[in-house]
Amino acid sequence: xxxxxxxxxxxxxxxxxxxxxxxxxxxxxxxxxxxxxxxxxxxxxxxxxxxxxxxxxxxxxxxxxxxxxxxxxxxxxxxxxxxxxxxxxxxxxxxxxxxxxxxxxxxxxxxxxxxxxxxxxxxxxxxxxxx
Numbered sequence: 001x002x003x004x005x006x007x008x009x010x011x012x013x014x015x016x017x018x019x020x021x022x023x024x025x026x027x028x029x030x031x032x033x034x035x036x037x038x039x040x041x042x043x044x045x046x047x048x049x050x051x052x053x054x055x056x057x058x059x060x061x062x063x064x065x066x067x068x069x070x071x072x073x074x075x076x077x078x079x080x081x082x083x084x085x086x087x088x089x090x091x092x093x094x095x096x097x098x099x100x101x102x103x104x105x106x107x108x109x110x111x112x113x114x115x116x117x118x119x120x121x122x123x124x125x126x127x128x129x130x131x
Contacts, residue, residue: 001022001024001044001114001117001118001121002022002023002117002121003020003021003022003039003044003121003124003125004020004021004022004023005020005021005125006018006019006020006021006125007019007020007021007038011128012128012129013128013129014127014128014129014130014131015129015131017128017129018040018041018042018127018128018129019038019039019040020038020039020040020041020044020121020125021036021038022036022037022038022039022044023035023036024036024037024071024089026087026089026099026101028101028102028103031099031101033089033099035070035071035089035090035091037066037068037070037071037089037093038068039064039066039071040066040067041121041122041125041126041127041128042127043064043065043066043067044064044118044121044122045118045122045126045127046064047062047063047064047073047118048115048118048119048122050062050063051075051111051114051115051118052115054075054077054108054111055108055111055112055115057077058077058081058108059077060076060077061074061075061076061077062074062075063075068093068094069090069093069094070089070090070092070093070095071087071088071089071090072087072088072089073085073086073087074086074087075111077108080107081107081108081109082106082107083103083106083107083108083110083111084102084104085102085103085104085106086100086101086102086103087100087101087102087103088100088101089101
């Protein structure tokens with residue numbers, strides 16, 4: 001996952017300042033595509049915290065759910081460090097075109113790279129302001 005910058009450059013309030021430009025590439029079996037949701041810094045930070053906990057405990061669930069409903073991703077530890085990942089992506093906020101997907105065959109060894117990417121985003125674009 002990557003963030004290219006803040007959507008509202010110079011905004012320092014919680015509501016406008018935390019929107020990030022976050023293109024997402026989805027590749028599952030024969031399906032591949034890119035969506036361009038704007039995710040919020042606090043959404044990514046919460047997902048990062050949940051992923052860290054899942055990785056540390058090897059149990060539980062981490063969910064990323066965008067405010068605009070464009071992206072939902074759930075990572076569950078099922079057993080022995082195996083992961084069950086399910087998601088849904090829409091082409092735009094309020095869009096009716098949706099892709100539901102399941103990613104199989106992964107285990108906890110994939111999490112450090114994702115956690116590292118999210119940590120880099122959090123360092124570059126920390127949550128600003130308060131609700």
